[in-house]
Amino acid sequence: MTTSPEPAAGAPAPEAALPTEVERRLHPLSWLFVLLTQLRQFLVPLVALLLFGGRASSYQMVPALVAVVAIAALSVWRYFTYRYRIGNDSIFVRSGLFERSLRQIPFSRIHDVAVHQSLLHRIFEVAEVRLESASGNKPEARMQVLRQEEALALERLVRRRGETVSGDGAAAQAGPDGDLLLALPTPEVVRLGLVSNRGMVIVAGAFALSWQVLPDRVAADAFTGLGRRLTGYADSIGADWLARGLGIAALVVLALALVRLLSVALALVQYHGFRLEQHGRRLTAGRGLLTRRRNSVPRRRIQAWTLQETLLHRLLGRRSLRIDTAVVEQGNEERGLAELAPIATPRACDALVGHLLPQAAWPPAAWQPLHRRxxxxxxxxxxxxxxxxxxxxxxxxxxxxxxxxxxxxxxxxxxxxxARRAGYALDDQLVAVREGWWSRHWRFAEIGKLQALQLRQSPLDRWFGMASLWLDSAGTGALAPPLRMRYLPEAEARALLARIGGAVARRRLRW
Structure with missing residues (x-):
């Protein structure tokens, strides 16, 4: 979800740049980028072998070099055997020579179009395109790599054809620039770094590595020495425990400062130039300083929404807005459009939800409380x-x-x-819950997007006369808070189960 260059206002129609029923190759340098992607996982072992392998490393490098040559040959082979073709309602991808594969991807089934550009991509003016759907745990098509203008034309074509297939002809005629919904200037990105803990992993890894690599007493002696320098009088009073304690406290403060500084730096690299745009019925988000990405998803594919607010968010008067789509993440690979507003004011977040869900009343006028106990x-x-x-x-x-x-x-x-701050809200269109005190979140979804409902009662819940209602939607991420109504009066929970279940069933029948 980061930005690649935006098309100019007078850019030609994507159909002109990408004629239909014509098979097209990848960029001639695509083999190089495929090779680099494959070698990335062998980079650390190769470096370790060169640095610490000793005399035996020269012999051990022979099979490594053979593997590199084989991967390079496969990368070149992929370039000569990979083709794609634009049809009237689908994209066709053909690959392989001995074992041939022809994959048809309907425009209406493409949930996300991701355009990725690393610094090396930008130097060669190329981009990687990924076409995502909800049918599996990997992209339907991954084109490494296309010319930059060809990649952007393909993104616009998928957007226009998808709207045409869905019957929204007016949206298909929308201009290339779209409507700007949210942009993050640099001060907002700095605030995003301050409220996040993105640098925590780096700092924790550095401390763990230093503790393992340095001799046993070096870290403890560093704590003591730093404490003595800070106090200046610890030696005279013989309070070695005081010096060590102050040294540990100073290092904790230093670590927290490093976490914030690194978090701000990472936020500036990852979210520079963030722009959320609406192209007809499709949302497109772009961001990035060195590595740029663009992700787009149809609005109808949004399954659930999450507003989050930590203590630091409240101190800065900000919130974040995330969505769940049917596209899931695979490992550490970022997939799909997840963040509509990485950081924004509460009013801006509510306005964004109100714009994208005009049929629902957000924020709710009244929240229903939990059980009195x-x-x-x-x-x-x-x-x-x-x-x-x-x-x-x-x-x-x-x-x-x-x-x-x-x-x-x-x-x-x-x-x-x-218990005082938690609650739920329900109307004909939307079901919403709110939870949390120190760190708060609001979770909501359209009733028609719910997949399953479950009433839960533990023996302790039955003794208290309460029950909880759990609601499931497609595409829920592992870190997303659950959509649940906890600790309601049992009769109220059962009535809600019948009401929401009936509404979900009626919506399914109409569809």
Whole structure:
């Protein structure tokens, strides 16, 4: 989801740049980019072999070089055997020579068109195009690589043909620039870096590596030495524990500062020039400083929505808006359009939802509360943790273990805050839930997009006279919060199950 160059206002129609019923090859340098992609996974072992292999490395490099030559030959082979053709309602991809494959991808089934450009792509003025659908865990077609203007023309053609097939002729005639829905200037991207923890992995990895690589006492001595320099008097009073404690505290503060600085730097690299545009019934988002991407998805493919707000978001007066689509992620590979607003004001997020869901009332006028004793149910987990703390501390330190009971008032306070702020809203078009206190989120979906409903009751829930309703939609990510109505009065939960289930069934029958 990052930006590649935008087409000019007077750009020719994509049908002129990409004539139909004509087979086209990839770019002549496509074999080089396929080769580099394949070699990326062997780069670290090869470097380690060269640096630490010693005399035996020269002999061990022979099979490695043979593998590199074989991969290069396969990359060239792929260039000569890969073709694609634009049909009236589909894209046809032909590959292979001995084992031939012909794949037909209807325009109406393409959920996402991703245009990817790394720095090397930009140097050679090429781009990689991925056509995504919901039929599997990998792209329907991955074109490595096309000329830049050809890739952009293919993206526009898929967008126009998809709208034509869906019957929206007015949208198919929309201009190439689209309607701008959201743009992030540099200050907003800096705020995004401040509220995120994108640098946490790098800092944690650096600390773990230094602890493993350095001798045993080096890290501890560094803590002590830093503490002594900060205090200046720790040696004179013999408080070595004080120096070490201050050194650890200073390193923690340094790590937090590094996390924020790295998070800001990563946000600037990944989200520079973020633009969300609407082209008819398709949304297109682009971003990136060095590596640029463009992703587009039809609005009808959006399955669920998530508004998120951490404490740092609230301090800066911001939120984030994400969506679930039927395109899922594979490993660490970013797929599909997931972020409509990486960061924006609450008013801007609500306006964006209202624009894309005009038939639904957002934000809801009223939220329905949980069961009046829901806070008790939420506090049980914290109370159990307190009892475990009492047992563990008491086992080693005797009566000092009773200090663990101090966790119980905090657990009750947190449970009351969660229960007071949680709730749900339901109308003829939309079902929404809100949860959280320290970190808050709003999760909602159109009733017609729901896939399954489930009523859950544990023995403890039955004793309290409450139940929870879980709602499933397609394309839910692993990190997305669940769409659930927790700890409702049992009769109310069953009535909601019947109401929502009936509405879902009627929508399915009409479709």
């Amino acid at each position: 829901a806070w008790m149910r939420l506090a049980l987990g914290g109370c159990l943790v307190a009892l475990v703390l009492v047992a563990a501390i008491g086992w080693h330190f005797g009566a000092w273990g009773l200090l663990g009971l101090l966790w119980i008032p905090w657990a009750i306070f947190v449970a009351r805050q969660h």
